[in-house]
Structures are given as C-alpha cells and as structure tokens.
Amino acid sequence: MIYLDNSATTRPHQDVLETYTKVSYDYFGNPSSLHTLGMEAEGLLTKARSAIADQLHVSAKEILFTSGGTEGNNLAIKGTAYHKKSRGRHLITTEVEHASSYETYKELEADGFEVTYLSVDSNGRVSLEDVKKAIRKETILVSIIHVNNETGTIQPIEEIGQLLSHFPQVRFHVDDVQGITKVPLNIKKAKIDLLTASAHKFHGVRGTGMLYVRNGVRLKPQIHGGVQEMEVRSGTEHVAGAVAMARALRMEMEKAQKEKSHLVKLHSKLIHSLPTIDGVTINSPLEKSAPHIINFSVESIKPEVLIQSLSAKKIYVSTKSACSSKLAEPSRVLLAMGKNSTAAGSAIRVSLSYETTEKEIDVFLRELKKIIPTLVGVRK
Numbered sequence: 001m002i003y004l005d006n007s008a009t010t011r012p013h014q015d016v017l018e019t020y021t022k023v024s025y026d027y028f029g030n031p032s033s034l035h036t037l038g039m040e041a042e043g044l045l046t047k048a049r050s051a052i053a054d055q056l057h058v059s060a061k062e063i064l065f066t067s068g069g070t071e072g073n074n075l076a077i078k079g080t081a082y083h084k085k086s087r088g089r090h091l092i093t094t095e096v097e098h099a100s101s102y103e104t105y106k107e108l109e110a111d112g113f114e115v116t117y118l119s120v121d122s123n124g125r126v127s128l129e130d131v132k133k134a135i136r137k138e139t140i141l142v143s144i145i146h147v148n149n150e151t152g153t154i155q156p157i158e159e160i161g162q163l164l165s166h167f168p169q170v171r172f173h174v175d176d177v178q179g180i181t182k183v184p185l186n187i188k189k190a191k192i193d194l195l196t197a198s199a200h201k202f203h204g205v206r207g208t209g210m211l212y213v214r215n216g217v218r219l220k221p222q223i224h225g226g227v228q229e230m231e232v233r234s235g236t237e238h239v240a241g242a243v244a245m246a247r248a249l250r251m252e253m254e255k256a257q258k259e260k261s262h263l264v265k266l267h268s269k270l271i272h273s274l275p276t277i278d279g280v281t282i283n284s285p286l287e288k289s290a291p292h293i294i295n296f297s298v299e300s301i302k303p304e305v306l307i308q309s310l311s312a313k314k315i316y317v318s319t320k321s322a323c324s325s326k327l328a329e330p331s332r333v334l335l336a337m338g339k340n341s342t343a344a345g346s347a348i349r350v351s352l353s354y355e356t357t358e359k360e361i362d363v364f365l366r367e368l369k370k371i372i373p374t375l376v377g378v379r380k
C-alpha cells in the first residue's frame with residue numbers, strides 16, 4: 001500500500017495506540033469524580049495539557065481539549081462572535097478556508113453577522129494590505145487558515161498577527177490543522193488568540209483535538225451542561241485521547257526537527273516530476289508551500305476515475321471535488337486562485353507524512369505516468 005492521503009487522516013502511531021489503550025483501561029475514571037480513580041484520570045489530563053503546552057511554547061491553561069478540527073473552528077469562531085457581538089458584528093476570513101470555518105461563517109451571516117471573505121492571489125495567498133483595508137471599527141474577529149488543506153499554500157500568519165496587534169478589539173483565530181508539526185508557527189510571536197489543531201492529522205487518535213485559547217480571551221460556550229474545560233466545553237473529558245494526542249504531538253515534533261529535509265526532498269521531487277507527465281499541471285504554489293501537500297490537475301480525466309485506477313494499484317490519493325450525485329464539483333479554493341472550472345474540477349491532492357518514502361513516490365510517479373494515457377477521454 002502507498003498511502004498519500006495524510007491530509008485527510010493519518011494512521012495512528014503504534015506507540016500512540018498503546019498509550020490510548022493503556023489509559024482507557026487502567027485510568028478509566030471520570031476526571032470529575034472525587035475518588036482516587038477520578039483524581040488519577042484528572043492527573044493524566046493535567047499532564048497531557050502541560051505536555052502539549054510545552055511543545056507549543058504556551059501555558060497549560062491555554063490548552064482546551066476538543067473533539068477535533070471541526071469543533072475547534074466552530075468554537076473559536078462562534079464562541080468569539082457571540083461573546084463579542086455587543087462590540088461589533090463584522091468578521092473577516094478568506095475565500096480559501098476549510099469548510100468547517102467557511103460554513104460556520106455562512107451560518108453567522110444568516111444570523112445577522114457581516115462577513116468579509118478576502119480574496120487570494122494565484123498562489124492562494126491573502127495580502128496583508130487587504131486584511132488591513134478590511135478592518136473596521138466593528139470588526140471583532142479575523143480568522144485565517146495557516147496551511148491550506150487542498151494546496152499547501154502557507155499564509156503570512158506572523159505578519160497578519162503583528163498587524164492585528166494594533167487592533168486590540170480584533171481577535172485572531174488560526175486554523176492550524178494542516179500546519180501543526182509540518183510548518184513551524186510561533187503562536188506567541190504571531191500574536192494569535194485562538195488556534196485550532198486536530199490529532200488525527202498527526203498520527204493521533206480521531207475524535208481528539210485542541211484549541212489554544214490565549215490567556216484572557218473569552219468564548220461563549222457552544223456546548224452546555226458541565227464545567228469541564230474551563231467551563232467553555234462541557235462533556236466528560238476524553239482522557240485517553242488527550243494523553244495519546246500529547247504523545248503523538250511529541251513524536252511528530254521530534255520528526256519535524258529531524259526529518260523536515262526528508263519531506264522537502266519528496267516535495268521537490270513531486271513538484272519537478274509531475275509537470276513532466278503529459279497532461280499534468282501543478283496547482284500548488286512552487287514557493288511558500290507546505291512540504292507535505294501537492295495539488296495537481298489532469299484536465300483530460302475525471303478525477304474520481306484516476307483515483308480509482310490508482311486505488312486499484314493500492315495507491316491512495318484524494319480529490320477535493322465534493323462528489324454529490326456522482327457529479328464533480330469544482331474546488332472552491334482553486335476557483336478562488338483563478339483556476340478555470342475544468343482545472344478546479346479535476347484536482348488531485350497528494351499528501352505526505354514523515355513516514356512516506358522516496359521509493360513510494362517513485363512508484364506513484366511511475367504508475368501515474370502509465371495510467372494517464374489509458375484514461376484520457378474518460379471524462380464526465
């Protein structure tokens with residue numbers, strides 16, 4: 001098997017799963033219970049929080065556990081909008097956010113908030129100038145994805161954070177689900193107020209995630225009924241998931257230190273080899289792009305067909321074309337970058353992990369080269 005769909009999800013590390021099983025079985029107490037088992041579980045949760053905070057160079061009380069990226073983005077955006085709505089109802093985001101942010105903004109629009117969706121350039125990047133121009137006295141939140149999940153485009157988060165620090169009424173939320181452990185980001189230096197991460201994107205267990213909430217930042221809870229997670233996110237804590245996430249984060253941060261050049265090498269091989277294959281055009285930017293995501297189009301082929309053909313060879317990649325009633329829908333992100341609807345409707349995403357080998361990339365490229373001529377003309 002050659003798994004090149006790591007931005008959809010990663011396989012949990014064996015060590016992480018062992019931690020998960022052990023904690024689930026040996027420390028099954030409810031952290032809210034007052035007896036020893038409860039206290040032991042609470043102790044583990046506290047340790048996981050501190051371990052994650054250490055990795056991110058923030059304080060433990062700034063880490064809030066969630067069920068993943070979708071919840072983190074919803075909580076950060078709605079939690080801020082509803083908490084600060086008496087100060088203003090204007091929100092700023094981009095046209096290239098992940099659906100879990102984008103659709104949340106659409107919901108808020110329906111509820112009377114005004115949203116500015118910043119456009120992007122041909123590399124999928126927003127300009128600092130546009131962010132600045134969009135800020136008004138009623139603006140309460142700017143929310144920007146760090147690494148785009150479809151193209152790997154890296155946004156100028158630190159520059160935007162520095163700019164926003166001159167507007168203390170504006171909160172800054174960053175969706176770092178695809179960036180964490182792959183593209184460094186200094187939360188404090190970038191003046192970020194809220195940052196979303198999800199464990200299953202870095203070999204943790206699905207259904208676990210975290211939201212960094214800067215000390216002093218308040219959110220309106222979106223789930224009610226308990227006092228867990230600083231009274232912002234009710235529900236019995238997923239202790240084993242949090243501990244496993246802390247372990248996965250440590251392991252992947254170590255890899256980021258030692259094996260970054262490995263990913264960069266694979267990325268460079270793909271960027272240089274893909275365009276030499278007949279019919280392939282690269283959509284990801286060639287610079288300031290994450291090393292683990294490469295997006296390309298083969299306009300003459302229906303992407304689902306290409307994916308199935310690769311899948312038959314046990315090579316797994318993805319398309320971002322949402323497939324409803326078997327009709328490919330062009331990618332909103334690629335359209336925003338100015339790609340035509342054929343290119344945007346035939347996109348393939350290859351996403352790597354530190355585990356991906358050069359040999360796997362070679363096999364993928366070889367098979368792709370063989371398959372494309374056999375499929376040309378098999379379009380919608």
Ligand SMILES: Cc1ncc(COP(=O)(O)O)c(C=O)c1O
Binds near residue numbers: 007069098198
């Ligand atoms: C950039 C980005 N944000 C948020 C999410 C949602 O994360 P989760 O799958 O943990 O809900 C994803 C998932 O693909 C993503 O890529």
